[in-house]
Amino acid sequence: MKAAPRKTADLSAQIAQAIRDAIVSGELIVDARLPSEAELSDQFQVSRPTVREALKRLAAQSLIRTQRGASGGAFVNRLSFEDAYSQQVTTSTLLLSMNAVSFDTACEARYALERACAPLSAQRRTADQLATMRAEIFRQSQPGLTDEAFCASDVTFHRALVDGAENPVLSYQLAGAVEAMQPLMNMITFTARSREEIITLHTRIADALEAQDAETVDSALIDLEHYTRQLAQDVVESKRKPA
Amino acid sequence: MKAAPRKTADLSAQIAQAIRDAIVSGELIVDARLPSEAELSDQFQVSRPTVREALKRLAAQSLIRTQRGASGGAFVNRLSFEDAYSQQVTTSTLLLSMNAVSFDTACEARYALERACAPLSAQRRTADQLATMRAEIFRQSQPGLTDEAFCASDVTFHRALVDGAENPVLSYQLAGAVEAMQPLMNMITFTARSREEIITLHTRIADALEAQDAETVDSALIDLEHYTRQLAQDVVESKRKPA
DNA sequence: AGTTTTTATTTGTCTGACATTTAAAAGTCT
DNA sequence: AGACTTTTAAATGTCAGACAAATAAAAACT
Incomplete structure (x- = not known):
């Protein structure tokens, strides 16, 4: 029977895992309909609330979606890149x-990954992506821009660079690395001087991408990484020695 | 507090989002205890099962953990790299x-990202990581190894390479790219000849890492990518023209 | 003081019910 | 027959109340 269950996890967690396994293994394919909650209660010998808790766990991971009404139920969800991005x-x-x-x-992680995209972006970037980058550079040069808006624009710029590789898997993987930096970047106060420097580097990147010059993009990214780290360093030091 | 009902979503989803926002914004810090389910029911004016569904959603994302008993409850979880890996x-x-x-x-995505780690790995790889790689190379050379086991060993080898960068953020980001390839790799039938070729390249990588020779690692990874894609190509063609 | 017992709190689970949504079946009129 | 309306059945969403089980703190008892 029950041969020493390592950890007595919640029933809802166990059931969620069982269904998750069925999805990952391909036993349940996309758009397949799961048994109704009542049927699942029977199968797993638990009450409906417990089944529901399990289903909500899966819904939280975008693995299933639910629909009410006749012929409704829980369906295996096609995990979209968009869903995966935000998670x-x-x-x-x-x-x-x-x-x-x-x-x-x-x-370091962010720039290492971004540099991995650079050669592909130099090859494949579309006019649209270049336009996005130019637009963001322009926005960054506007006076009166808050630091937060500057960072947000920076993220958009770099996402366009990444998307330039025209590889959805890369875009997905990089989404986390690029966007997760934003809160950290927000700690930095950007002076007019440092914004100017960053804009110069962004322009160099955009120009090089337009010219499909992978090496210049790479070197500009290296410079940008060093400069960004220097800025962060300055913040740390100014906090230690408040002027 | 009272989140305006943006769109007619499930109550449990709304409540989960409200709590999630509180966590992301820092309003709820790590190890903070959430109100009890009964209190949450009161605050959000919903029943306890609904609150529970919301909490299970958060638990599925490892955002909270729960504990039974007096002074138990739901606590904000410190999202570990390990948890994040598996998700x-x-x-x-x-x-x-x-x-x-x-x-x-x-x-393409996988090798682009892996090559991004290579220079860092060449600098920092530990003796332990080198040993892991050597051990996996040895395992891969064993006759009678199933294709699946060969692929699994391949994953371990490459993860050691990535971990060599000694950057947990990179390791986390790469985990998905490397491991998610395994099911795709499993479609390939590895002949003795192709295994030999791969092992040769793996050895070249390990040797170069030991010698801290980043350039050779890079070129070996490029060769490995090309070879892997060639193998996949052959599988596709042999399926079109079954011998 | 140290140990055991009690108690209160909190999550886990169950039962049963009603509300709401939705598609299909049944009915109705032209 | 065909188009429209009504009914019905199935499914999820929500609620209320109850009990079980775990657990830490308080109380009681050596």
Whole structure:
């Protein structure tokens, strides 16, 4: 019978895992309809609230969707890149904020990954993506822009760079790395001078991408990484020695 | 407090979002205790089962943990890298299997990201990580190894390479890209000849990492990517023209 | 003081019910 | 027959109340 269950987890967690396994293994395919809550209660020998808790767990991961009414029920959801993006961003953001990840570590990861996209972006970037980048550079040059808006624009710029690789898997993986940095970047106060420097580098990147010059993009990204880390360093030091 | 009902979503989803926002915004910090289910029912003016469904949604994302008994309750969870890994892997795997992502696209993303780690790994890899890689290479050379076991060993090898960068953020981001490839790799039948080729390249990578020779690691990874894509290509063609 | 017992609190689960949504079946009129 | 309306059945969403089980703190008892 029950051969020593390692950890007596909640029933709802067990059931959720069983269904999750069925989905991952392909036993339940996309758009397949799960048995009704009443049927699942029977199958798993638990009450309907317990089944519902299990289903909500899966819904939270976008693995299923539910529909009311006759011929309604729970259906295996096609996990979209969009859904995965937002989960990835939420998870990455919390991961950084909760684990005291240093600015340098996060920054290193982000730029390493971004540089991985650069050669592909140089090859494939569309006119649309270039236009987005130019628009963001322009926005960044507007005086009176708050630091937060500047950071948000920075994220949009870099996402356009990443999307330029025209590889949805890369875009998905990078979404977390790029967006999760934003809260960390928001700690920095950008002077007019430092904004100017960043805009110069952004322009260099956009120009190089337009010219399909992968090497210049790479070197500009390296410079940008160093400059960003320097800025963060200055913030730390100015806090230690408040002028 | 009272979140305006944006769109007619489930109450449990609304409540989950409200709490999630409180966590992400820092209003609820790590290890903070949420109000009891009864209190939440009062605050949100819903029944306890509905509150519970909301909490299970959050538990599914590892945002909270629950404890029974007096002075128990739901606590904000410190999202660990480990938790995030496994979620990342599950999501990435499903994303690839459900969206008809081509082998080439996934492969390109994976090797682009892995190459981003290579220079850092060459600098920082520990003796332990090198040993892991050597051990996996040895395992891969064992005759009688199933294709699945070969792939699993391949994943372990590459994860050691990624971990060599000694950057937890990178390891986390890469976990999805590397592991999610495994089901796709499993479609390939590895001949003795192709295994030999892969092992040669793995050895080249391990040697170069030991010698801290980033450039050779990079070129070996490029070769490995090309070879892997060639193998996949052959599988496709042999299916079109069954011998 | 140290140990045991009690108690209160909180989550986990169950039963049963009603509300709401929705598609299909049944009915009605032209 | 065909188009429209009404009814019905099935399913999820929500609620109320209850009991079980775990657990820590308080109380009682050596």
